[in-house]
Amino acid sequence: MNLLTPAKVREGLEEVREGRAFALGLPLTFPGGSSLNPNRLPPVHxxxxxxxxxxxxxxxxxxxxxxxxxxxDDLVVLHTQYSTxxxxxxxxxxxxxADGDGESEPVYYNGYRAGVDVVGPSxxxxCGIPGPDGTTTVDLGPVGIGTLAAHPVQGRAVMIDLAHHFGTAHRVVSYEDIDAVLHADGVDVRPGDIVTVHTGFAQRIVSMAGDPDPAVLHAYGAVLDGRDPALLEWITDSGIAAIAADNYAVELYPAHPAGSPTSILPLHEHCLFKLGVHLGELWYLTELAAALRAAQRTSFLLTAPPLNLPGASGSPLNPIATI
Structure with a gap:
């Protein structure tokens, strides 16, 4: 996100031609329930x-x-990565x-260490929802979301509309597929851009009105192939600032088997751990994608700050696209 310089903000502002704004955040109560992810519960209000x-x-x-x-006057118990x-x-x-001594240790982007820089309970x-006297027990440190929130997240963004080209049947998308869409739609991906990926998944969640069907959703829409080396190389070489998709995980989860030890979220590992490229999930992109296609455009101004919650592993947000 350090690539979101004043020049990139100006590039984003140059994409505003109609003054139409789109809210890209789902209600914080969606998807609904915990059947899609038993580790993340809906808000308690x-x-x-x-x-x-x-x-x-x-x-x-x-x-x-x-x-x-x-x-x-009220309060919310909120899982930070439940919704958008x-x-x-x-x-x-x-x-x-990280020490070059032949022993692996748990580390994060830029070498931050578990137990030293990133502190949590054993x-x-x-853990979990606290009682009435519960206190904060975790501080995930400088690689937490507070570091991102300290700087405005705004700039030029582009749309890769997988749902338009491949439909909403389950499909594991390779770099070859992405490249074909980029050429077909004339998507100009520039260094420092935020890439949004439309699959139709969030629209299907909306249609289920807070009662998601896991059997449908786990086999719905496109997901990126985190095992595709050409796709990972494109992410690196393109110099993009972030990727935000309207589905769970952005990539196929778990990834196709590839021996051991290896990441089951290889695109997450590549982006968050190796590159410092943030990932967004469960963004609502369908109305924006339709408006861009009707206008024969693929780029827009994106304003997408997280909540300023120091030390958290993620944050809800209500991003705004302006075209």
């Missing part, structure tokens, strides 16, 4: 307490005689011999 009373439709006259106010999200660089690291009791 509750009123807080005001002097021991429920702070929902709270008539303040009972607390402040003479007041005519009625108040609501940015992955922080700390989201996926690797066992890597006791399961210190």
């Amino acid at each position: 509750r009123p807080n307490l005001r002097h021991g009373l429920p702070n929902a439709n709270c008539v303040l006259g009972s607390l402040s005689p003479g007041s005519s106010d009625v108040m609501n 999200q940015w992955d922080a660089l700390v989201h996926v690291g690797s066992l890597f011999d 006791n399961p009791a210190d």
Whole structure:
């Protein structure tokens, strides 16, 4: 994201011709339930307490005689990567011999160390949804999402519309496929661009109205082939700033078997661990993709800051595209 220089912001602004804006974030309550990912639960939304009373439709006259106010104040227990999200660089690291001593240790982008720079609990009791007296137990450090949030995420973005070219049947997409789409649509991918990938997955989630069908969704739409060396080389050589897709994981998960030890998320490993290229998941891209195609365009201004939550492994967001 350091490639999002003032020059890249100006490039993005040059793509604004109509002044039409598109919200690319799903409701934070979507996909719905936990059947797609049992490790990520939907938000818990509750009123807080005001002097021991429920702070929902709270008539303040009972607390402040003479007041005519009625108040609501609330809280959310939120899994940061449940819905539309940015992955922080700390989201996926690797066992890597960073010391050159023949022993692999858990490290993250740029050599940040587990247990030193990235600190978390080992006791399961210190994990999961806390009780009323629960405290913060993790600080994922400088490779957490707070580092990204400290700098505005805005610049030129391009659309790769896989759903238009390949439909929504399950397909593992190679660099050859990507290259064909780039040429067919005249997509001009420049260094520092944010690449968005439309598969139709998020639109299918929306159509399920918070009750997702895993049997349908796990076999729905295109996914990138993280085992394709040509695709990984293109990501490196293109100099892009980030990739955001409308599906889970961006890539095929788990990836095709490739011996051991090896990453089951090789595109994540390549982008987050090796390159420092952030990944976005579950973005809502269908309306934007249709508008761009109708206008015979593929590029736009993207504004996509994460929440400024220091030390977190990811963040929800409501990105805005302007064309």
